[in-house]
Each structure stands twice: as C-alpha cells, then as structure tokens.
Amino acid sequence: MKKLVGLFFALVLMGSLLAACGDDEVTVATDTNYVPFEFMNTETGEMEGFDIDLIYEIADRVGFEINLEVVEFDGILAGMETGRYDIGIAGMTITEDRAKVFDFSDPYYDAGLVLAVRADEEEIQSIDDVDGRPVATRAATTSEDYLVENTDAEVRLFPDIVNAYQDLIAGRVDAVIYDVPNVLYYIETEALGEMKTVGDLLTGEQYGIAFPADSELRAQVNEALAEMKEDGTYGDIYEKWFGERP
Incomplete structure (x- = not known):
C-alpha cells in the first residue's frame, strides 16, 4: 500500500513538473504586413519574415514557447502599454516617447x-x-x-x-x-x-524588441541576440531576407 501511495505522489509531482514546463508560453505581438520583416505567406497561411525568424530563434535559445498574435501596428503599441503582450516585434523604431512607456531590447536593425x-x-x-x-x-x-x-x-x-x-x-x-x-x-x-x-x-533609426516595463525577458532576449550575432546566426537570418550580411 505504501508503495502505491508513493507511486501516486510521484506521478502527481511529475504531472506538476510537466505542467510547469508547459507554462513557459510567451505572447508575442507582431504586425500584419511589414515586408520583409513580417507578413502572411498566402500559400502556407503562416507568418514569415526577418522578425519572425529572429524571435523564434530567440525563443529556442531562451527556452519559451511563442503564442503569436498578429495585430495592426498601433494595436501592438497599445497592448505593450497595458501589458497585454509579453513581447512586441514589428520593425519598431526605438524612440524616447516609446521608451518612457515600455522597455526595448538592444537594437537589432539599423533603419531610416x-x-x-x-x-x-x-x-x-x-x-x-x-x-x-x-x-x-x-x-x-x-x-x-x-x-x-x-x-x-x-x-x-x-x-x-x-x-x-x-x-x-x-x-x-x-x-x-x-x-x-x-x-x-x-x-x-x-x-x-x-x-x-x-x-x-x-x-537614422534603430529597431528594437519591445517589452512591458521591467520585464525579466529583456535581459534574456538581449543575451540571446548577442549570442546570435557572435555565432553568425543573426547574419544568416539577415542574409536570407536582405540578400547580404549586415
């Protein structure tokens, strides 16, 4: 009987651990159509683009699952202010006004x-x-x-x-x-x-990944970005979408 009870509690504990692992889901908001950063592939019905490849590679390295929400750009800004989204990636320029409301990653693209x-x-x-x-x-x-x-x-x-x-x-x-x-x-x-x-x-502008203020994800994403730039993965993704390495 004791062995059965012990087995029962072991199974309960294992189920709790598995459930906890499944909780590492992050809601990522992206834009509807900003080619070549994010856009819908009409043949596959999937979102594609530089930002999409970038955030999925970051997610793999940090260790979270992505719940991708596709919304208009101004909806991303509003959602970041209220904390509705954990991450916003949409070719978003880092500005002083935006930085007062939510946090940004290190810049990942130079634009204008x-x-x-x-x-x-x-x-x-x-x-x-x-x-x-x-x-x-x-x-x-x-x-x-x-x-x-x-x-x-x-x-x-x-x-x-x-x-x-x-x-x-x-x-x-x-x-x-x-x-x-x-x-x-x-x-x-x-x-x-x-x-x-x-x-x-x-x-002269720079794009950044957005987070609600004081998000713990920011440091982890910055670390993943730095690793990707150092090991060449960032350059590979960049070349795929822009035809040359940065």
Missing part, C-alpha cells in the same frame, strides 16, 4: 526613412518639395511624426502601408514616406518600375 514617388515624377526631388502636396504613410509610425513635425504636406494616413503605395501608383497621393527596407522591398518586388526613391535618407 525615405521618400518614394512615381517613377515619372520630376517635380518632387526631395522632402523639401512636398509642402502642400498629399503624402501618404502608415498611421502611428515615426514616418507620420516626421511628416507632421518637418513638413507642411497634406498627410494621408493608412493602417497598412501597402495601401499607401497603391494610392501613390494610382495617382491619389504624390509621395509616400516610410522605412527604407520596406520601401525598397516593395519597389523591387511589387512596384515593377512604377515607383522610385528620391532625396537622402531622412533619419
């Missing part, structure tokens, strides 16, 4: 903003030429902040940047301002000679 126009556009040669003109970008991004703070353009905001590009090609706006890697990727893969960039790189 660039102006795009139709391929036959001749009057707009730089950001100095957009005053009074309809210029599109994505809502709740640093691109919107830049337009409002540095130009007198007629700002048109979209929840999805692809809609802004389509309005540009259709002639409904005169220019689009957005993050360099996304603009260049769209020009190369979708615009098919109908768009071009003009002017200089407008800002």
Whole structure:
C-alpha cells in the first residue's frame, strides 16, 4: 500500500513538473504586413519574415514557447502599454516617447526613412518639395511624426502601408514616406518600375524588441541576440531576407 501511495505522489509531482514546463508560453505581438520583416505567406497561411525568424530563434535559445498574435501596428503599441503582450516585434523604431512607456531590447536593425514617388515624377526631388502636396504613410509610425513635425504636406494616413503605395501608383497621393527596407522591398518586388526613391535618407533609426516595463525577458532576449550575432546566426537570418550580411 505504501508503495502505491508513493507511486501516486510521484506521478502527481511529475504531472506538476510537466505542467510547469508547459507554462513557459510567451505572447508575442507582431504586425500584419511589414515586408520583409513580417507578413502572411498566402500559400502556407503562416507568418514569415526577418522578425519572425529572429524571435523564434530567440525563443529556442531562451527556452519559451511563442503564442503569436498578429495585430495592426498601433494595436501592438497599445497592448505593450497595458501589458497585454509579453513581447512586441514589428520593425519598431526605438524612440524616447516609446521608451518612457515600455522597455526595448538592444537594437537589432539599423533603419531610416525615405521618400518614394512615381517613377515619372520630376517635380518632387526631395522632402523639401512636398509642402502642400498629399503624402501618404502608415498611421502611428515615426514616418507620420516626421511628416507632421518637418513638413507642411497634406498627410494621408493608412493602417497598412501597402495601401499607401497603391494610392501613390494610382495617382491619389504624390509621395509616400516610410522605412527604407520596406520601401525598397516593395519597389523591387511589387512596384515593377512604377515607383522610385528620391532625396537622402531622412533619419537614422534603430529597431528594437519591445517589452512591458521591467520585464525579466529583456535581459534574456538581449543575451540571446548577442549570442546570435557572435555565432553568425543573426547574419544568416539577415542574409536570407536582405540578400547580404549586415
């Protein structure tokens, strides 16, 4: 009888340990469509991209399972403020205002903003030429902040940047301002000679992974990022999506 009781408690303990292991699930919020960082593969129905590969590799190294939630970018920002999400990764620029509300990892990508126009556009040669003109970008991004703070353009905001590009090609706006890697990727893969960039790189920005304030995950993620950069894994993922090593 004692052996049976002992076996029963051993099984209960084992079940508790297994349950505890299964509790290491982290809710990660990502964007709906920011190519090539995160986007839906319509053939497989799975999210893909640089950020997706990056966070899954980090999860393997830190030791947690990912519960991936795909939401609009401004929803990620709101969710990080309330602590709804454990991690946010969505090509998110590290800014002073955001850093006051939630924490960031060490920077993992160097970016900036660039102006795009139709391929036959001749009057707009730089950001100095957009005053009074309809210029599109994505809502709740640093691109919107830049337009409002540095130009007198007629700002048109979209929840999805692809809609802004389509309005540009259709002639409904005169220019689009957005993050360099996304603009260049769209020009190369979708615009098919109908768009071009003009002017200089407008800002120097860095992307970071977001966490609620004082999250214990931040230090673990930073350690994993550092390891990935040192052993070449980060470079492999970067080359896969951008065609060259950083």
